Amino acid sequence: MSEKHLQTGDDLPANSGKLRLFAMRFCPYAERSVLVLNAKKLEYDLVFINLDHKPEWIFNFSPKGTVPALEYEAGKGIFDSNIINVYLDEKYPDIPLQSSDPLRRAQDKMLVEQFAGAQSAYYTAAFNAQALQPDMVENYHKGLGILQKEIEFRGTKFLHGDEPGLVDFTIWPFLERFEALPLLGKAEFTIDKSKYKVLTNYMEAMRNVPAIKAYALAPDTHAKFTESRIKGDANYNMLDSSAVCCMRPRKKKE
Ligand SMILES: N[C@@H](CCC(=O)N[C@@H](CS)C(=O)NCC(=O)O)C(=O)O
DSSP states (O other): OOOOEEOTTOOOOOOOSSEEEEEOTTOHHHHHHHHHHHHTTOOEEEEEEOSSSOOGGGGGTOTTOOSOEEEEETTEEEESHHHHHHHHHHHSTTSOOSOSOHHHHHHHHHHHHHHHHHHHHHHHHHHOGGGOOHHHHHHHHHHHHHHHHHHHHHOSSSSSSSSOOHHHHHHHHHHHHHTTTGGGTOGGGOOOTTTOHHHHHHHHHHHTSHHHHTTOOOHHHHHHHHHHHHTTOOOTTTTOGGGSOOOOOOOOOO
């Protein structure tokens, strides 16, 4: 899989007949769908796009040009991570990722909703730090506290049960990125082990889930990408090995 992000003017790669996800390597919403595809052991192609110079064809799959978008049949798209993930779970039920109990599904959604405050505090801290207010830091820790309490209350390894489900994969991409904040000088966003023992144990278990291991990035990688974006020159291709160019070996003088 190439980590190169396609941009305006680039051709849409040929469809291989598999499901295809349009994503951006550092996008937490796209990661949600990648994790669900991985956990359900579905075959898929991944196409990364440059969000500052979007290829024209992304709008055929996602009307606002946002990622993720899923090409579920040749030329036909579904956009928005939550819509994609529920579709995948219902369309491919072999490995179910949601509870069969409607109340538990509602509780999962309420948890995601309550976590949203932490997410928006993260975005401000990471990308618009001058607008950061003390109540946002409070909201961040409030969100983490609610999450930790719920993990404790459910008493299972993951929120979904013995294995992670949609609720875990929806929240995880943000937890992964929260750990970049102290590296960006935002020490007040540290997820302290002494305060968040249950949560940090949960995060450790999540990091070891094969679906996550195959895609997760280290905090310093997220920090580097964030720094490039803040500077106004998002380095989308920083993981693309083909972008690292090699010097041609010089001809030996005879
Ligand atoms: N609610 C959407 C949000 C997706 C989203 O905002 N994606 C960002 C990248 S992380 C995006 O595509 N931004 C480009 C744009 O807004 O034009 C989802 O869950 O899929």
